[in-house]
Amino acid sequence: xxxxxxxxxxxxxxxxxxxxxxxxxxxxxxxxxxxxxxxxxxxxxxxxxxxxxxxxxxxxxxxxxxxxxxxxxxxxxxxxxxxxxxxxxxxxxxxxxxxxxxxxxxxxxxxxxxxxxxxxxxxxxxxxxxxxxxxxxxxxxxxxxxxxxxxxxxxxxxxxxxxxxxxxxxxxxxxxxxxxxxxxxxxxxxxxxxxxxxxxxxxxxxxxxxxxxxxxxxxxxxxxxxxxxxxxxxxxxxxxxxxxxxxxxxxxxxxxxxxxxxxxxxxxxxx
Numbered sequence: 144x145x146x147x148x149x150x151x152x153x154x155x156x157x158x159x160x161x162x163x164x165x166x167x168x169x170x171x172x173x174x175x176x177x178x179x180x181x182x183x184x185x186x187x188x189x190x191x192x193x194x195x196x197x198x199x200x201x202x203x204x205x206x207x208x209x210x211x212x213x214x215x216x217x218x219x220x221x222x223x224x225x226x227x228x229x230x231x232x233x234x235x236x237x238x239x240x241x242x243x244x245x246x247x248x249x250x251x252x253x254x255x256x257x258x259x260x261x262x263x264x265x266x267x268x269x270x271x272x273x274x275x276x277x278x279x280x281x282x283x284x285x286x287x288x289x290x291x292x293x294x295x296x297x298x299x300x301x302x303x304x305x306x307x308x309x310x311x312x313x314x315x316x317x318x319x320x321x322x323x324x325x326x327x328x329x330x331x332x333x334x335x336x337x338x339x340x341x342x343x344x345x346x347x348x349x350x351x352x353x354x355x356x357x358x359x360x361x362x363x364x365x366x367x368x369x370x371x372x373x374x375x376x377x378x379x380x381x382x383x384x385x386x387x388x389x390x391x392x393x394x395x396x397x398x399x400x401x402x403x404x405x406x407x408x409x410x411x412x413x414x
Contacts, residue, residue, distance in 0.1 A: 152220035155207035159197035159221050163189030167226040170196040171239030175303045176325045177203030183398035197221050200335040210336045214242045230255035238263050244344050247351050256412040257355040261367050261391050266343025270366040276307045292330045296323050306362030306390030318395045348377040354412045355381045360389035
């Protein structure tokens with residue numbers, strides 16, 4: 144069974160779990176999930192490494208009072224409390240990818256590799272949606288404002304799980320139920336304060352010195368696909384992998400594919 148820890152960082156108690164032993168591999172979830180986003184990939188990675196995932200402020204089982212904070216400092220607190228201090232491979236999706244990139248730039252000695260899935264990047268150009276996507280985004284935003292938590296969760300599933308141009312309900316079953324449960328917790332969470340990690344990284348990608356794999360689903364937003372390709376081609380030791388038939392959250396749709404990609408990267412990165 145995974146070991147559950149509660150890690151103090153500021154006025155937050157971060158819920159973290161770890162499985163396995165060895166080189167630490169830290170999984171950082173998206174803004175549409177929590178640490179459960181990674182359960183199946185963690186299980187496989189944890190057979191040969193220490194696989195760690197935690198809930199950020201406002202997600203899952205983490206509890207936090209409202210305060211200005213740093214998501215990177217929270218990550219460092221988890222690394223210090225749960226791992227043996229060895230440099231870690233960071234695996235991040237979306238906002239989790241942004242935190243991983245920020246950590247690699249700010250604390251290069253603590254990071255030895257990056258797997259970035261559809262990563263957000265501080266300072267990246269704002270999206271310019273084509274009309275068919277802009278209409279769907281506007282509908283989802285309206286649902287979030289006036290429709291209550293359940294309708295807002297369904298709208299986010301339409302955008303991020305199905306994909307903005309894919310049919311609504313494309314992804315069903317356990318993956319959709321988990322998504323709705325995770326995003327429901329996030330939508331109902333009280334405000335956690337301002338994340339102070341606002342130093343642009345988009346123009347500093349050339350300073351990322353560790354091996355980096357960028358993964359992207361081909362049903363995701365076009366601007367996110369373009370941004371991911373830019374990261375993969377700008378980071379000096381970057382590589383790219385596209386997963387066909389998935390949107391923004393491959394770890395929910397294709398957890399075994401994600402586990403295989405991470406496992407292959409670890410072999411190349413760590414030897």
